[in-house]
Each structure stands twice: as C-alpha cells, then as structure tokens.
Amino acid sequence: MMYRISKLLAIGALVICAACSSDEVVDSYSEHGADYDKLMLAKSAELLDMELVNLGTADFPTLCHSMAKRIDGVDLDGNAVFVEAIIDIGELMFDGETADCYFEELMKLTFDKEYYCNVLISEGFGVWQWNQDIEDFEKIAEHESEIQFVFPSADGDDTDNAILSVSEIVFFNGAFPGKGDELTDGTIVNAALEALKLNIRINDKLVLSSNVLASFNDEGYYNDVAMTFNPQPYYLRCELAREDENAYWMFSFNRNEEVILSHDLVLGLNNKNTEDPVRSLANQLRIDDVVFNTEAANAELYAELLKVDELEKGTKNHAEAMVMALNNYATMDVRYVSNNAIIAKAEAVAKRTESDIDEWWVDLELEFSDASRMSSEVYFDDYLANFKVELEQLVAEFESKFGI
Numbered sequence: 001m002m003y004r005i006s007k008l009l010a011i012g013a014l015v016i017c018a019a020c021s022s023d024e025v026v027d028s029y030s031e032h033g034a035d036y037d038k039l040m041l042a043k044s045a046e047l048l049d050m051e052l053v054n055l056g057t058a059d060f061p062t063l064c065h066s067m068a069k070r071i072d073g074v075d076l077d078g079n080a081v082f083v084e085a086i087i088d089i090g091e092l093m094f095d096g097e098t099a100d101c102y103f104e105e106l107m108k109l110t111f112d113k114e115y116y117c118n119v120l121i122s123e124g125f126g127v128w129q130w131n132q133d134i135e136d137f138e139k140i141a142e143h144e145s146e147i148q149f150v151f152p153s154a155d156g157d158d159t160d161n162a163i164l165s166v167s168e169i170v171f172f173n174g175a176f177p178g179k180g181d182e183l184t185d186g187t188i189v190n191a192a193l194e195a196l197k198l199n200i201r202i203n204d205k206l207v208l209s210s211n212v213l214a215s216f217n218d219e220g221y222y223n224d225v226a227m228t229f230n231p232q233p234y235y236l237r238c239e240l241a242r243e244d245e246n247a248y249w250m251f252s253f254n255r256n257e258e259v260i261l262s263h264d265l266v267l268g269l270n271n272k273n274t275e276d277p278v279r280s281l282a283n284q285l286r287i288d289d290v291v292f293n294t295e296a297a298n299a300e301l302y303a304e305l306l307k308v309d310e311l312e313k314g315t316k317n318h319a320e321a322m323v324m325a326l327n328n329y330a331t332m333d334v335r336y337v338s339n340n341a342i343i344a345k346a347e348a349v350a351k352r353t354e355s356d357i358d359e360w361w362v363d364l365e366l367e368f369s370d371a372s373r374m375s376s377e378v379y380f381d382d383y384l385a386n387f388k389v390e391l392e393q394l395v396a397e398f399e400s401k402f403g404i
Helices: 005-021 034-057 059-071 080-094 100-110 116-123 300-309 314-328 383-401
Strands: 128-130 136-141 148-150 164-171 192-202 206-214 224-231 234-241 244-254 258-269 278-287 291-297 331-336 342-352 362-367 372-374
Touching: 034 080, 034 244, 034 258, 034 278, 034 291, 034 342, 059 080, 059 192, 059 206, 059 224, 080 100, 080 116, 080 148, 080 164, 080 224, 100 206, 100 224, 100 234, 100 244, 100 258, 100 383, 116 164, 128 362, 136 148, 164 342, 164 383, 258 383, 278 300, 278 342, 278 383, 291 300, 300 383, 314 342, 314 362, 362 383
Parallel strands: 128 148
Antiparallel strands: 128 136, 148 164, 164 192, 192 206, 206 224, 224 234, 234 244, 244 258, 258 278, 278 291, 291 331, 331 342, 342 362, 362 372
16 A cells, blocks of 8 residues: 555654654664664675675576576567566666666656556557567467566576566556657557556466556646565565655565665655755665664755756865755764664765865765764765765656656
8 A cells, every 4th residue: 555645744743843842752872882883784784785686696687687688689679678678677686786776667667657558558468479580579379368478587498488477457548748649669658557467477486576556636647656576585665656745755675574775755845846846855765774864854955956966076166065055954864763763973074086086075974972983885885976866856757747
C-alpha cells in the first residue's frame, strides 16, 4: 500500500515538536562513545558493499548479464525494447553499481518514460522467442492474457528455459501530458500506464517479480506511482507521491525483511512557483542502523543551491557558495535508527584538491562526541553530490509528472 504524505508529515511534525519543546527529550550524542560509533558506521558501509556484491551474483543479474552479451550491438525494436530495459537494470546489479543507480532505471519503467507499454500492447498478447540466427525476438504463438518472452538463461546454452511474462496491464485512458505523441517507430501514445505485473522464471523457478501501481488526478497528472522490483532474495521499492503542496520520494533496498539501504525525501512545495518551488525538505539516507539526515525548514536552501549552479564547478567561489548554503540553511547529522541518538554532526567544508590543479570541492565533515572529525565520504560515498543532483531531478520530475 502506498504511503500517504499527510500521515508522514503529521508524524514528522509531532517528532520535531516533541524534540523542540519537551524538557524530557534530550537530543544528545550516543552514549556508546566515538570509537564505537565510528565502528558502527564502518560496519554499515561494509554491509552495503557486501550486499551489493551478493546481489550481483543472484539469479536475475546473472541471467541479464548472459542476455546482455547476446544483444550487445543489436538494435532491438518493438516490444523487445522492454526486455532490453529489464536487462539493463540487471546488468547494473551484476556490475556492482550502487543501489541509487537503479532508481533512475526503475523510474523509467515505473513512469513508462519510453512508452514501453504502449508498444507492448500495440503488438498484442503472445509469445516471442529469441532467435539467435536473426538476433531478435520473433512471435511464435498467441496468448490470451500475457506477453511472454522466451530466451536462454546462460552463456553457451541455447536452451530456451527463461520466460519473462508481462500481465495485468492497465492503462489510464483520460487526458494526460504527452497523449497523442508519436514514437519513433510510429506508435501513437494513447494511454498512460496505471499498472502491470511481470516476473521471470528459469526452469519454472521464480527469480524476479515486479509490479507497478499508479493513480492519476482529473488533470491527467500522477497522484502517486510505485514500483516493487524483487530479484530474489532482494527487494527494491521506489515511490513518488503528492498530496496538496507536499511531495514524497522513497527508495529502499532490502534483503528479505532486512533494510540494507533506504532513501526518503519529503518536500514542501510552493505550487506553480518556479522561482522558489521548494519551501522545506527532509532528506534521510539510511544504511543498516544509521541514517544521514538533512533538513531545511525554509526555501532558502534550494534557492541557494540553484545559485551555486551558476558558478563554475571546481572553483573556490563554487565551493564556498555551496558551503554557505548548506551550513546556513540546513541541519545535517548522522543518527542511530533504533534510538535516534546522534552519532555525528555534519558540517560542510570547502577544500582544495591536493594536486597541482587549483580545484576546490566540498566535503561534509562528521564531528563525533570526542570532537574528532572525519570525512563523510568514508561512510557515505559522494553523498553531497548525489543529494544535490537527485534533489533537482526530483523537483523537475514533480513539476512535469505531478503538475507541481
């Protein structure tokens, strides 16, 4: 079931108010001590790295890597581009890319950005089999309710023992942005994706299950959209939603019920205000039992970050402007998920690259309970750059897809 923004914000407001006004709540450093806290941060980072490696060896990524070799250099068209999109996600996993990399690819499927499903449904239900001689899928049979793709699961094996099935496709048939557009293959976009289910089986063993669920308002914009993507035994979920002037993004990466990584962003938006679209934000990057929090209670942070974009990247002016925006308009810290105790407080610092090149960058330094400092890069790889890019991309996504 999809999250509801109002409930999240109400809970968040209660927590913030309690922390600010109650004498019984002491917002303090962890009682474990700096050495223990640093060890827990390191263990969380190691767990994420280990699980990303393990994910790459699971059945689904292995299958995709094998199939990627077969289609390398081949220009697939028609409904086969949907298969190619699935394979691209599995290949990222096989290559050990960070979980955040999957988000963009999953959103392409979730929003059907390439209108894969319009092409799928225009070619109709049926069974398509991989033909190595022509290096393409060809239709071999009809099917009453599914679109199936049959292909080999392993290198050097031409046994067609893998089946990708797409079913329960539902479209929103009202007016929506982009309706009537013509795709490069001549397909006319007549509908936006509301729902679908897909799975992949190898020798009848389920290796991937996935579903998409979306809802639309009367103007044809999304209210919310979510995808689950379950490469056994892992579970990925991404969701975007809006309610009134609030917007929410969530991405999570689990192994069964264990949270490995999650990223949550709640935005307060000024509707139709393109100059100052973001009035507040709360961003959380969780890895295992630790979470990096970034909060801004007013519009200045996003406005200042846009000004930073106007400066030349790598210059001292660019780095110092970024530092000013973050330190003046955001609160940043790392905490334990279990008890909300502070592990470290974060501060942006402008630094010059240790080389002959006069280049500047911004580090987020973590200050622990013993006043010692370490770069956040040790634990949260490239957090700042990812946060800034994702924030601006998501605001653009909300404006175009949610009408904000």
